[in-house]
Every structure is written in structure tokens, then in C-alpha cells.
Amino acid sequence: METWNKSRIDQMILDKVxxxxxxxxxxxxxxxxGESKKKEIVKDVSSFANSAGGVIIYGVSENQDSDKRHFAERIDPVQREQFSKEALDQVIQTIQPRINGVRIHVVSISETQCCYVVDIPKSETAHMARDGRYYKRHEFTAIAMEEYEVRDVxxxxxxxxxxxxxHIFRDSFRGRIIFKIKNTSKVIAKNGVIILEVPSTLVSPITIDGVDTIVHDDDNRHYWYLELPxxxxxxxxxxTLFRNFDYVERISINGPRGANVESREFLKIQIFADEMPFIxxxxPVLNLTSSWINI
Structure with a gap:
């Protein structure tokens, strides 16, 4: 994990992050x-935990120009004696329920000044602010969550x-589609499946291990359909899951009433596992490379 220090923050300002x-x-x-500022701290930190996690840097001011808002302008250090790391941690600990894994990094600017970098993980439950509401991150700010959003969290x-x-590996005659999947939750994924809709121009005409299903979509474009449970x-x-495929001589595929059917130009992937929202x-075929692609 990269260390938080003054040089890193200076570089973020220089790079206009x-x-x-x-x-x-x-x-x-x-x-x-003051109570109003404590409420804001709780709202901001809980909104990150309720969303995707992230970092709040206390001690860096934003640019006030309208066309440069949300860019860091300069270090505006916190006076340690006025607000210590312990004081910040005490405020954060009032969030209900408590957020596990929050880390406060102290970045020294001088003997009496510093920045606090609060590293907040994505939480596995919803956290309530002091006003009894739940907040999430939306673009550059924290906004109140709808009831269904709280349930989802x-x-x-x-x-x-x-x-x-x-990753797709291909040579002159043989190829392999390889998937790496990881369960990042604390719940067992008992039953899942990866559904692939593979453009025929990518691996066609082909034979795929255990699968020979070709499908036409509503636009009369064809693709190979296969499942990896x-x-x-x-x-x-x-x-790791994979399917092999072989190249064979090109075939012609006709749609309804003999109409010419073209291949799709994108690879579609869907992942289902128990009650998890599907992915x-x-x-696009043109974006497929020899490197690994995140889903």
C-alpha cells in the first residue's frame, strides 16, 4: 500500500487530481x-462507507474558481493542538453502527501542523449519521439515500x-477463454454461473467444449451462447474457469427466410450467484486484447 506523506499530497495538487x-x-x-462540524464529519465518513469506500483528506483546500471547483488548490494544514487525531477518531466512532477498518493517517506538515487522511472501506452494512439519516456519495458530495438504497446496503x-x-488466448488453431473469479464477501457463493455471448467473428466458426449453441438476437445478429457454472x-x-475452442472452416449462417445474418460486434458477459445482483x-471486439480485462 502506498504511504501517505506530504510529497504524495503535493503531487496530487500538482497533477490536479x-x-x-x-x-x-x-x-x-x-x-x-462544534456540534455542526461533527455532524458533517459523521455524514461524510458514513457516506463513503455506504458507497464504495474512499479517502477524505482533511487539510487540503479546494480551488474556489467556478471552473476549477473540486480540484485541490493548496495544503491548508490542521493545527494539531486544536484538533488531534484522537479527537477525529472519537467523532468517527459515534457513527452507528461503527465502521470496521477505518484508518487515519497523519501527514506531518510541521511540528504543530498536519493533514489527516481518513481511509474508509466499503462497508457490509448501512451506517446512520447523527441526524438519523443515511447518506451516500454522489459525484462530489454526500446525499441522503432512498429507502430502497438503504435496504440494498x-x-x-x-x-x-x-x-x-x-482473458482470451488464441493461436492459429486453438483458443481458450479464461475467467478468474473471487468472492470478496463474507458469504459463500453456493451456486453461480457465467453466461457468455461470444460474437461469431471472434471465435467463429468454432466448436466449443461441451457447447454448440448458436443464437440469433432481435437484430438478426448471431453469437455463440455458453455457460460456465x-x-x-x-x-x-x-x-479459474475456462472453455477451449477450435477453429474450423468458415460456415455460412442464414437467418429467417434465408436472410443474411451478421455477427454481433461485442462480447457480452453476465455473472449470477445466489441472491447477488447480477453483473x-x-x-466491443475491437477492445479485446491479450491482457486481462476486469468485469
Whole structure:
């Protein structure tokens, strides 16, 4: 993990790194012992945990020009005596329920000044702010969550979460589609499947291990359909799935009433596992390379 220090923050300012869903800059006056500022701290930190996690840097001011908003302008250091790391941690610990894994990095600017970098993980449950509401990150700010969004966050701990990447290896006569999947949740993925819709121009005409199904979509474009099932993927574990394919002589495929049917120009991937919201990705054929692609 890259270390947080003054040089790193200086480089972010120089590189004009903009605030985003996972990054927020806060000037020194955002830290105060007043109740209103504490409420803002709790709201901001909980919004990251309720979303995808991220980093809040206290002690960096934003540019005030309208066309440069959300860019870091300069280091605006926190006075250690006025607001210590312990004081910040005490405020964060008032979030209900507590967020596991929050880390506060102290970046020294001088003997009496510093920046606090708060590293917040994505949580497996929803966290409530002091006003009794739940917040999420939206672009550059924290906004209140809808009821269904809160339910979805609570459900993170009841279903698995799968992260996946794939790679296509081909030579003159033989090829292989390889998937790496990982269960990043604390729940077993008991039953899952990767569904592939492979453009015929990518691997066609072909024979695929165990599958010879060709499908026409509503636009009369054809593709090969295959499934890669998996089961009992335990928390933190990875699994590799693959299918081989062979090139054969080109065939002609006709659609309804003999109409010419063209191939799709994208590879479509869907991943299902128990009650997890399904994952879907379309990758244009032209974007496929020999490197691994995240889904």
C-alpha cells in the first residue's frame, strides 16, 4: 500500500487530481469541536462507507474558481493542538453502527501542523449519521439515500459479491477463454454461473467444449451462447474457469427466410450467484486484447 506523506499530497495538487466518488478534500476549518462540524464529519465518513469506500483528506483546500471547483488548490494544514487525531477518531466512532477498518493517517506538515487522511472501506452494512439519516456519495458530495438504497446496503452481508476478470488466448488453431473469479464477501457463493455471448467473428466458426449453441438476437445478429457454472466459492477464495475452442472452416449462417445474418460486434458477459445482483458487461471486439480485462 502506498504511504501517505506530504510529497504524495503535493503531487496530487500538482497533477490536479479532482475530487470524485472515492476522494474528497476538506480544508482545515472542516474540523472543529462544534456540534455542526461533527455532524458533517459523521455524514461524510458514513457516506463513503455506504458507497464504495474512499479517502477524505482533511487539510487540503479546494480551488474556489467556478471552473476549477473540486480540484485541490493548496495544503491548508490542521493545527494539531486544536484538533488531534484522537479527537477525529472519537467523532468517527459515534457513527452507528461503527465502521470496521477505518484508518487515519497523519501527514506531518510541521511540528504543530498536519493533514489527516481518513481511509474508509466499503462497508457490509448501512451506517446512520447523527441526524438519523443515511447518506451516500454522489459525484462530489454526500446525499441522503432512498429507502430502497438503504435496504440494498443492508443486504450486502446476506449475499456474495463476485469480482471477475477474463482473458482470451488464441493461436492459429486453438483458443481458450479464461475467467478468474473471487468472492470478496463474507458469504459463500453456493451456486453461480457465467453466461457468455461470444460474437461469431471472434471465435467463429468454432466448436466449443461441451457447447454448440448458436443464437440469433432481435437484430438478426448471431453469437455463440455458453455457460460456465461454479459452486461453493468460499469467502476470499478464487477460482479459474475456462472453455477451449477450435477453429474450423468458415460456415455460412442464414437467418429467417434465408436472410443474411451478421455477427454481433461485442462480447457480452453476465455473472449470477445466489441472491447477488447480477453483473453484466459488454466488450466491443475491437477492445479485446491479450491482457486481462476486469468485469
Amino acid at each position: 479532482e475530487e470524485n466518488l472515492n476522494l474528497d478534500y476538506k480544508a482545515a476549518n472542516a474540523l472543529d469541536r 443492508y443486504n450486502r452481508r446476506t449475499h456474495p459479491k463476485i469480482e471477475a476478470s477474463f 461454479f459452486e461453493n466459492l468460499y469467502p476470499g477464495l478464487e477460482k 453484466s458487461k459488454e466488450v
